[in-house]
Amino acid sequence: AQTVTQSQPEMSVQEAETVTLSCTYDTSESDYYLFWYKQPPSRQMILVIRQEAYKQQNATENRFSVNFQKAAKSFSLKISDSQLGDAAMYFCAYRRSLNNNDMRFGAGTRLTVKP
Amino acid sequence: GAGVSQTPSNKVTEKGKYVELRCDPISGHTALYWYRQSLGQGPEFLIYFQGTGAADDSGLPNDRFFAVRPEGSVSTLKIQRTERGDSAVYLCASSFGGVEAGELFFGEGSRLTVL
Numbered sequence: 005a006q007t008v009t010q011s012q013p014e015m016s017v018q019e020a021e022t023v024t025l026s027c028t029y030d031t032s033e034s035d036y037y038l039f040w041y042k043q044p045p046s047r048q049m050i051l052v053i054r055q056e057a058y059k060q061q062n063a064t065e066n067r068f069s070v071n072f073q074k075a076a077k078s079f080s081l082k083i084s085d086s087q088l089g090d091a092a093m094y095f096c097a098y099r100r101s102l103n104n105n106d107m108r109f110g111a112g113t114r115l116t117v118k119p
Numbered sequence: 120g121a122g123v124s125q126t127p128s129n130k131v132t133e134k135g136k137y138v139e140l141r142c143d144p145i146s147g148h149t150a151l152y153w154y155r156q157s158l159g160q161g162p163e164f165l166i167y168f169q170g171t172g173a174a175d176d177s178g179l180p181n182d183r184f185f186a187v188r189p190e191g192s193v194s195t196l197k198i199q200r201t202e203r204g205d206s207a208v209y210l211c212a213s214s215f216g217g218v219e220a221g222e223l224f225f226g227e228g229s230r231l232t233v234l
Contacts, residue, residue, distance in 0.1 A: 049225035095161050107223055109161035
């Protein structure tokens with residue numbers, strides 16, 4: 005079974021600073037997808053960034069980037085130039101490729117951005 | 120519609136009652152997922168539909184929970200004899216079907232409170 009672990013229940017960052025959220029996962033698959041989702045108080049999960057396991061290059065989306073370490077099964081999210089609107093719950097998620105299977109989520113990290 | 124729509128947004132019921140939660144996925148998405156999110160936790164997989172059939176219902180906690188998708192579009196999650204432990208946010212998501220796994224698009228969820 006695949007499991008996703010987020011070891012930081014809460015994180016805090018000063019506005020305009022950089023913060024890194026950690027995620028590790030367990031799988032025996034070689035091909036899979038990893039995601040970071042943001043969940044604001046509105047409850048809707050919004051995709052922040054995704055990474056295909058077969059790609060060695062780390063994904064980047066504007067101020068968001070990942071550090072994907074496949075051998076270590078680590079997938080951290082870096083948020084640069086943090087903004088007040090980044091405050092939310094962040095969930096790391098794993099999805100197996102080749103089958104349209106379910107997505108497994110970590111327990112989440114609550115990010116607070118201080119003005 | 121443009122996004123995944125879930126109704127009702129909030130539902131309060133009494134222990135022992137029957138409830139139905141509805142999900143209207145993004146047009147053209149053949150895959151549909153139900154997740155349950157308890158307070159302070161990540162979403163927990165319940166069931167996944169590919170078209171009209173339940174491809175994986177391994178996450179349903181017991182036989183009080185049932186979901187249907189009769190025409191391959193709208194889905195209804197049905198909970199019989201509700202218990203206080205069923206209180207949670209029920210999230211629906213949809214995605215394109217096929218071999219290639221990818222992003223799930225989520226609705227805003229239905230918050231169920233069982234008194």
